[in-house]
Amino acid sequence: MRRTQPGGPGPRPGWTMVVPVKTLIAAKTRLAAAAGPHRAALAVAIACDTVAAALACPAVARVVVVTGDPVPAEALSALGAHVAPDPQAGLNAALRAGAAHALGLAPDGPVGALQADLPALRPAELGVALAAAAEFDQAFVPDAAEVGTTFYGVRPGVAFRPRFGGESRARHLGGGAKELTPDGIVSVRTDVDTPADLAAALALGVGPRTRAVVETMKESPTRETPS
Numbered sequence: 001m002r003r004t005q006p007g008g009p010g011p012r013p014g015w016t017m018v019v020p021v022k023t024l025i026a027a028k029t030r031l032a033a034a035a036g037p038h039r040a041a042l043a044v045a046i047a048c049d050t051v052a053a054a055l056a057c058p059a060v061a062r063v064v065v066v067t068g069d070p071v072p073a074e075a076l077s078a079l080g081a082h083v084a085p086d087p088q089a090g091l092n093a094a095l096r097a098g099a100a101h102a103l104g105l106a107p108d109g110p111v112g113a114l115q116a117d118l119p120a121l122r123p124a125e126l127g128v129a130l131a132a133a134a135e136f137d138q139a140f141v142p143d144a145a146e147v148g149t150t151f152y153g154v155r156p157g158v159a160f161r162p163r164f165g166g167e168s169r170a171r172h173l174g175g176g177a178k179e180l181t182p183d184g185i186v187s188v189r190t191d192v193d194t195p196a197d198l199a200a201a202l203a204l205g206v207g208p209r210t211r212a213v214v215e216t217m218k219e220s221p222t223r224e225t226p227s
């Protein structure tokens with residue numbers, strides 16, 4: 001989906017959000033025991049709720065999903081995301097490929113990387129984070145545990161240098177990005193990797209797709225989620 005400025009030609013100014021989505025066979029392994037046969041469906045649902053919330057944020061002009069898997073590619077493209085191929089060289093390479101794709105779509109816009117595992121994401125809270133990020137050349141939002149990162153973004157014209165993976169908060173700080181922890185962005189920081197994270201996101205309120213898969217997990221713990 002390509003949004004245009006009301007009354008004006010060309011792409012709407014605003015953030016291009018790059019969202020990386022792993023091949024499903026390798027996704028959400030820390031939820032394998034909890035999700036059983038629903039693990040892949042849960043990964044897709046979480047990514048869909050994340051992308052739907054990002055697309056509903058007025059500061060976001062478009063979302064570029066980077067994935068090598070046709071299943072999330074189809075589901076996320078149906079929501080209105082662009083899809084770029086995964087170079088299959090790890091998370092940061094995928095994000096850099098997505099950012100290059102983003103610059104092809106909107107050469108003068110800010111570019112952000114957003115994790116795909118934020119099922120409780122609220123568009124207004126993402127808007128607070130993006131407004132704060134726009135004040136700095138490079139900025140990031142640490143995850144709730146203050147170990148990893150859920151968002152990293154750069155102003156137009158600034159080199160996009162994501163340093164995700166493991167203890168990425170420290171690497172983003174070391175790379176000179178401004179850490180953003182304003183009030184009112186808890187949903188931007190609530191990433192879901194473990195069963196405890198999923199419980200925290202459910203307490204906050206997840207999107208409808210994640211909610212539906214979690215309900216199926218409770219009702220049919222051993223039967224695969226119907227597609």
Ligand SMILES: Nc1nc2c(ncn2[C@@H]2O[C@H](COP(=O)(O)OP(=O)(O)OP(=O)(O)O)[C@@H](O)[C@H]2O)c(=O)[nH]1
Pocket residue numbers: 020021022023026027028029030031066067068086088089090091094115116117193
């Ligand atoms: N396109 C792409 N996305 C990736 C890659 N590695 C990780 N991701 C995504 O980056 C985010 C963080 O990934 P991880 O925490 O490493 O993986 P996960 O599937 O969420 O969880 P675990 O399997 O439990 O580690 C998620 O949005 C993943 O889908 C990659 O090589 N390519």
Ligand SMILES: C=C(OP(=O)(O)O)C(=O)O
Pocket residue numbers: 115117143147148149150163164165166167168169191193
């Ligand atoms: C990849 C990261 O996180 P996680 O593995 O916790 O999703 C990160 O925080 O950089």
